[in-house]
Amino acid sequence: MSENQISTTELTSQYIAQVTNDLERNSKEQERIATDIAALQEQLLALQHDHSVLVNMHQALGGASPVAGTSPAKPSVPSQSSAGTKRSKAATQVKEAKAVKPRKTAATGAKKTVAKKSETGGAAAKAPKTAAQPSLVDLIRGHLEAQNEPRSAAEITTALTTAHPDRTIKTTVVRTTLENLVARSSAHRNKQGSSVFYTAATDAAGAKAEPAAAGN
Structure with missing residues (x-):
């Protein structure tokens, strides 16, 4: 076998090894991205469900312009760019959900304040009885x-x-x-x-x- 043939064979082997490694990395990357997309899709569906509930609550409370939501998307094999778009939408819906939740917290705080005032008033009402006891x-x-x-x-x-x-x-x-x-x-x-x-x-x-x- 001539030296040229030996060089060609070695070079071909190197290319084959490199392409094989690239294929393995590509497959693993596809699996990783597909897993991320599936998790994000589940999060998106959960957020959209919460959004629908919040919209109904907003309308029931007499809100004039409920926050608009997006319909759930179910791509079979979404691309990497669409995954980035879904991340952005998911982040937006999280912010919208957080903007509505403080209303419940404020109402709960108001109830606690009223309860504390009632307890304080009850204690103040009982105080004269204790002070009125004879020595x-x-x-x-x-x-x-x-x-x-x-x-x-x-x-x-x-x-x-x-x-x-x-x-x-x-x-x-x-x-x-x-x-x-x-x-x-x-x-x-x-x-x-x-x-x-x-x-x-x-x-x-x-x-x-x-x-x-x-x-x-």
Whole structure:
């Protein structure tokens, strides 16, 4: 075999290898583009469906000029240029859909604001009830005035706890309050043995307290 024939054979082999590689790359590129086109077509159909729903909503709300949409295209083997056009249309429809969605968000925000105002108003309406509750001093003074006999701090605590189960009333606090009332001449203290009893500082209570003190 001559040198020319050998060179021609080697050159032909190189061309064949290069063309084979180009064919493989071309086939893979076609598969990739076809896959992209199929995905974009699905996205486009979904966007067109959403667009139809939004147009119906726009008309139902009394809109005069609903946003115009495009009919779904179903090419069997679309070219690369048509795929680029579909990408552009898909991007446009996404922007249109986003432009409509904030209306729902604004309405939802308005509902939340009204709900918060209602809750705030309810809390404000309940506040006067809490503020209007009598103090422990008033409760103790009122209890003593309603009694015909002296009462100990423990007895007063039990009676007030039963009458006001929603409040936490401790005997030590009641005893301290009673002593403060005695110091202000708003109550009388009578000691019988190791026990201490209290009465309201009224004329009738004072009259009862004097014989009891004389008996002791």
